[in-house]
Amino acid sequence: MLSAQLAELKAHMADNPGAVIEDVARERKVTPRAVLEALPDTMVRFGPGAEFAAAMNDVAQWGEVTLIVHTDDAIFEFTGGVPAGEVGRGYFNLMQPKGLHGHLRHERCAAIAFIKRPFMGKSSAFIAFINVDGGIMFKVFVGRDETRALRADQLQRFHTLAERIAPACAA
Numbered sequence: 001m002l003s004a005q006l007a008e009l010k011a012h013m014a015d016n017p018g019a020v021i022e023d024v025a026r027e028r029k030v031t032p033r034a035v036l037e038a039l040p041d042t043m044v045r046f047g048p049g050a051e052f053a054a055a056m057n058d059v060a061q062w063g064e065v066t067l068i069v070h071t072d073d074a075i076f077e078f079t080g081g082v083p084a085g086e087v088g089r090g091y092f093n094l095m096q097p098k099g100l101h102g103h104l105r106h107e108r109c110a111a112i113a114f115i116k117r118p119f120m121g122k123s124s125a126f127i128a129f130i131n132v133d134g135g136i137m138f139k140v141f142v143g144r145d146e147t148r149a150l151r152a153d154q155l156q157r158f159h160t161l162a163e164r165i166a167p168a169c170a171a
Contacts (some may be wrong), residue, residue, distance in 0.1 A: 005028075005030075006034075006038070006170060009024075009028060009030065009034065009035070009038040010038045011037040011114070012024070012028075012038070013035065013039050013040070013131050014040055014119050017039060017040065017043060017117045017118055018117060018118045018119040018120065018124075019035075019055055021036060021128075021136065022070050022136070023033045023044065025128060026072075028032075031133070031134025031135060032128075032130070032134060032135055032136045033111070033113075033130050033134035033135070033136075034134065036113050036115065036128060036130070039115065039117065043115060043116055043117040044104050044114065044115045044116075045113070045114050045162055045166040045168065046112070046113050046114075046120050046166055047111065047112045047113075047114070047131075047162075047165035047166030048111065048112070048165070049108075049109035049110040049111050049130070049132075050109075051112055051163045051165045052104075052106040052109040052112065052129065053085065053086075053087055053106060054165070055112055055127065055161060055165060056084075056085055056092060056104075057084050057085065057095055057128075057168065058080050058161050059127070059140050059161075060081070060083055060084040060085070061084075061145070062081075062142075062153075062157055063080060063081060063143065063151075063154065063156070064079060064080055064081055064143050065079070065080075065081070065140050065141060065142065065143050065154065066078065066079045066140075066141040066143065067079075067082060067100065067138055067139070067140050067141075068138060068139045068141065070139070071136045072120040078100050079143075080099055080100060081099070081100075082094070082100060082116060082140065083095055083096035083099070083100060083101065085104070087106065089105065090105075090106040090107070091103035091104060092105075093105035096097070104137070105136075109129050109130065109131060109132075109137060110130055110131060110132045110134075111130040112127060112128070112129055112130070112146070112165055112166065113127070113128040113130060113166075114127055114158065114161070114162035114165075114166055115127075115128060116158075117119075122148065123150060124142075124150070125141070125150055125155055125158050126140060126141040127139065127140045127141045127158070127161075128141065133143075142154045142155050142158050148169065
């Protein structure tokens, strides 16, 4: 990305930190990863994709979260517990027969981003699993309590996981 284009994207994200990442990427003809990298440093930190299984198995202990898959054609949202998984036959396999289950191409995960930013007038916190092409595989959002505030227990787990996988000095 040219430095002028990057500076413009950074300015846009500083002014609009709650913008829909995929929309900004499409409009500006950049990857979603570039949009995340353009967020103010205080809102995002990155860790290695090699931590995919560890991150997913940590999230499996959080309780009810919202997992979102955003493509050009649909936005799928699942709210519930994310099952633990294990690597086998080239996939990270979510190990439960009903609810959220499937097989994830974990080796395509190039980075794990931890994002805490405003969105639609509220604070939001989520993990974005970023593929080798700069796209977002899926996002896992910290859940909300009955008052629509971020769940304090999950937010603490989010911060602990971010510190372990993406220490501030490496952000």
